[in-house]
Amino acid sequence: MGSDIQIILGSVVPVFGVVAVSYLYCRRFRPDLSTMLRVTAGFFIPCFVLTSLLEADVAASDVRSAALATALQIVVGLTLGVLVLRLLGKGDRRELLLPIAFVNSANLPLPIVLSHFGPEGVSFAIVCFLTTSMTVFTVGNFILHGKGRWADAAKEPVLWATLVALAIRLTHIELPGAVLGIAELAGQAAVPLMLFLFGNSLARTPAGSFGPALVATAVRYAGGWIAILLTLKWLAPTGMLRSVLILYAFMPAAVVTVVLTERAGRKTEEVASTILLTTLVSLFLIPWILAQFG
Numbered sequence: 001m002g003s004d005i006q007i008i009l010g011s012v013v014p015v016f017g018v019v020a021v022s023y024l025y026c027r028r029f030r031p032d033l034s035t036m037l038r039v040t041a042g043f044f045i046p047c048f049v050l051t052s053l054l055e056a057d058v059a060a061s062d063v064r065s066a067a068l069a070t071a072l073q074i075v076v077g078l079t080l081g082v083l084v085l086r087l088l089g090k091g092d093r094r095e096l097l098l099p100i101a102f103v104n105s106a107n108l109p110l111p112i113v114l115s116h117f118g119p120e121g122v123s124f125a126i127v128c129f130l131t132t133s134m135t136v137f138t139v140g141n142f143i144l145h146g147k148g149r150w151a152d153a154a155k156e157p158v159l160w161a162t163l164v165a166l167a168i169r170l171t172h173i174e175l176p177g178a179v180l181g182i183a184e185l186a187g188q189a190a191v192p193l194m195l196f197l198f199g200n201s202l203a204r205t206p207a208g209s210f211g212p213a214l215v216a217t218a219v220r221y222a223g224g225w226i227a228i229l230l231t232l233k234w235l236a237p238t239g240m241l242r243s244v245l246i247l248y249a250f251m252p253a254a255v256v257t258v259v260l261t262e263r264a265g266r267k268t269e270e271v272a273s274t275i276l277l278t279t280l281v282s283l284f285l286i287p288w289i290l291a292q293f294g
Helices: 003-029 034-055 060-087 094-101 109-117 119-145 150-154 157-171 177-203 210-234 239-249 256-263 269-293
Strands: none
Touching: 003 109, 003 177, 003 269, 034 119, 034 157, 034 177, 060 094, 060 119, 060 210, 060 239, 094 119, 094 210, 094 256, 094 269, 109 119, 109 177, 109 239, 109 269, 119 157, 119 239, 119 256, 177 269, 210 239, 210 269, 239 269, 256 269
């Protein structure tokens, strides 16, 4: 087995292995992880983001490119989704636009990027994550409700962790080693917790009609392919940034989209099925992408 294949398997197998174990465990025992979810989202992930950004050495132009590429992917996904749903006479099923346009930007890609690309790659991934999170809670809610919920996006602890990290870097404040050590230790816990919670989310996601989900899955990846081609042509990212953006373009649908759909009182079955199908596709697609572009 070649060294490149061993590196890729070393990055991907542990990540999907934890997700698989979590999925099987949660399907069997149905634990209540609501408290763990809140603590992870409110403490561990912000600590991970804070320390990653403080340790990163990323050019401002690369940050801008990562944010623009993520926004472009969302715009392409929404546009293509609207066209396809209207052609199929399903224009009223606008909840399907969410899993088409918004990818899993944290639970799955952050651990893979950390394992395969290291801290610098995580810095790019966090920009993609923040752009996706802010957009899904505003534009995504607007699609579902007819109005944006900016307050929901502003309440995200990750946003505030990012602002704190940027303020520290701009003011050149040196945090005491003990304080930074707390954040670093908590950040290390974020990765396995994100994977375990992702497996739990998949285990609790109810499958529904797979006909529309197959269409949404195809559009999800077609949109990602079109978006990354436009990104490579217009923004011309290079090096590690290019690899991370290609990986993000083909991530599965975000689990949070089924949560937002349920809160909006819309049917969740086809959204949930799209998440499951895209996640299954990613089992084979992500190792190939890392082999080709990593």
